[in-house]
Amino acid sequence: MKNDSGFFEMVYDVVRLIPSGRVTSYGAIAxxxxxxxxxxxxxxxxxxxxxxxDVPAHRVVNRVGVLSGKNHFAHPSRMQELLEKEGVQIQEDQVINFREKFWDPEKELSL
DNA sequence: GATGTGACTGACC
DNA sequence: TGGTCAGCCACAT
Structure with missing residues (x-):
C-alpha cells in the first residue's frame, strides 16, 4: 500500500483492508x-x-461510531444495512460496541 | 491564484 | 458533563 499515486489511493488501500464486521474511524486512517x-x-x-x-466506505465512521457519512450513500439506510449484514449492530445511527468493532490500521497492520 | 468547503478531531470554556 | 471553536489539507469554483 501507500502508493504514490496519491493521497486518495492510500486511503482506499487502507479502507479496502478493513475486515468484514469491523469498522474504523477517519482519524485512525488519517x-x-x-x-x-x-x-x-x-x-x-x-x-x-x-x-x-471495492471501497467499503460504510465501514468508516467517525470517532464515536456514528454513521456520519450515511447521508452520502445512495440511500442513507444502505450504510446501516450493509453493516448489520456484516454483523455490526447499529442503533440510532451509531455502532454498538464500537470499541470492540473498532479496527485500528496502525495496530492491525502492525507498523 | 485566492477563497470556500467538508463523510473529523481535540482542546477549551 | 456537554456544547463550541479553531485547525487542518486537498479539491472545486
Whole structure:
C-alpha cells in the first residue's frame, strides 16, 4: 500500500483492508497515513471513493461510531444495512460496541 | 491564484 | 458533563 499515486489511493488501500464486521474511524486512517490532523481529508477521500466498487466506505465512521457519512450513500439506510449484514449492530445511527468493532490500521497492520 | 468547503478531531470554556 | 471553536489539507469554483 501507500502508493504514490496519491493521497486518495492510500486511503482506499487502507479502507479496502478493513475486515468484514469491523469498522474504523477517519482519524485512525488519517493517523495511519500520517495526516492525523487532516481527518477531514479522509472523509473527503471517501466522497471520491464513492465511485470505486471495492471501497467499503460504510465501514468508516467517525470517532464515536456514528454513521456520519450515511447521508452520502445512495440511500442513507444502505450504510446501516450493509453493516448489520456484516454483523455490526447499529442503533440510532451509531455502532454498538464500537470499541470492540473498532479496527485500528496502525495496530492491525502492525507498523 | 485566492477563497470556500467538508463523510473529523481535540482542546477549551 | 456537554456544547463550541479553531485547525487542518486537498479539491472545486
Amino acid at each position: 493517523r495511519y497515513l500520517g495526516t492525523a490532523k487532516s481527518a477531514r481529508m479522509v472523509g473527503w477521500a471517501m466522497n471520491a471513493a464513492h465511485a470505486l466498487p
